[in-house]
Amino acid sequence: MPTRNKTDVMVLGAGAAGMLCAIEAGRRGLSVTVIDHARAPGEKIRISGGGRCNFTNLHCGPGNFLSSNPRFAISALRSFTQYDFIDRVKARGIAYHEKTLGQLFCDHSARDIINMLTEDMREAGVRLELSTGILEVKRADQGFEVHTSQGSWQADRLVVATGGKSIPKMGATGLGYDIATGFGHKVTETRAGLVPFTWASNMVESWSALSGLAVDVSARCNGATFREAMLFTHRGLSGPAMLQISSYWRDGDRLSVDLAPDRDLVHELKQERSTRPKGSPWTTLGEIVPKRLAQHLEAGAGNATVRLADMSNAAIEAIAGRLHGFELVPGGTEGYRTAEVTLGGVDTDQLNQKTMESRLVPGLHFIGEVVDVTGHLGGHNFQWAWSSGVAAGRHV
16 A cells, blocks of 8 residues: 655554643654544543543652553653643643542543643644554654555654553554564563452352442552452442552452451450440441441351350450451452553563653654553553653654
8 A cells, every 4th residue: 555644753542642742742843643543532531530530640659550660650750740731731721629649630521631632732733533443553664654544654753552451342452562562572461450350259149239338448469558448349349449459469369458447446346345245246347337248247257146245355356357357369350341451561671761762663652551551540540641642752
């Protein structure tokens, strides 16, 4: 197919990272073209944060990211911080608010962020090609050739911002990883992250009865701890605490969940033994954790008739330990279908941390979710998109 168009910079993917990269490159006077298979830009932005887009986090830093190289993200995050992006939001007059843990959301709609980015692209002279499938990407005598469903392009510089495998119903694929391996890059193991857990087969019947129940917990797995809400569902466990810890969990790993963080259940049960000796420990616990949860744990304990007066200190410690150290082995996760992000990706050892440029192929850059950098829940993944996009856009 003959080359139809020439562009200085070709960006594959009109998501958060790709659009901000294009803006930065366009502002430098380069001709920039963005290609995406979707009918509209920023589709993941549109659905994020319940439609209000958790666009960054006030506390975002390198410690909020997982990667085979934990230091890789430092340079980009420092070069374009959350406050730099907030300044752009303010300059556009977009109203926003802080929720818990530094999470920033639009007051009105995620479309405010999309509109900001598309307007900035227009002002920077960026060309946006939507509903365009990418058929082949290869080296050319000068730069790169990109063959699409709408024709072919020649580009001096190529930026891969195609995202990961999460939410395939929106068209997510492993295209970016295929492009990377085609150019000789290594791709680390990919798996679903920030994703709900499913019950093990022996837990489904009994535990699904708690569907809809939410409780504040501290969840632990493989050295990571998150203190947020946990939600019981028909299929398993969800809520921020579970989504967060899922990124650290592997098949067969055990989760430890403190169902009453910041409470000293041993002390409180001993006090109740003095003041209400005829009472049940589960009645007391039902005043601390949701009553339905206490009743469920009581039914599983097999000692429903026990009175506090009849309990030794060791027995009190044991029953308190069941809540402070509730343990389970999930059956699995919901997978990419509902995962917010994809863990793993293009190996950072073969990328320049300041420019996101390939160390193997000059002029080739990888940014955003396709790279082996994955953030915690709460706006951190968007910040990585902004930061890595700017890093590449300023150096293509």
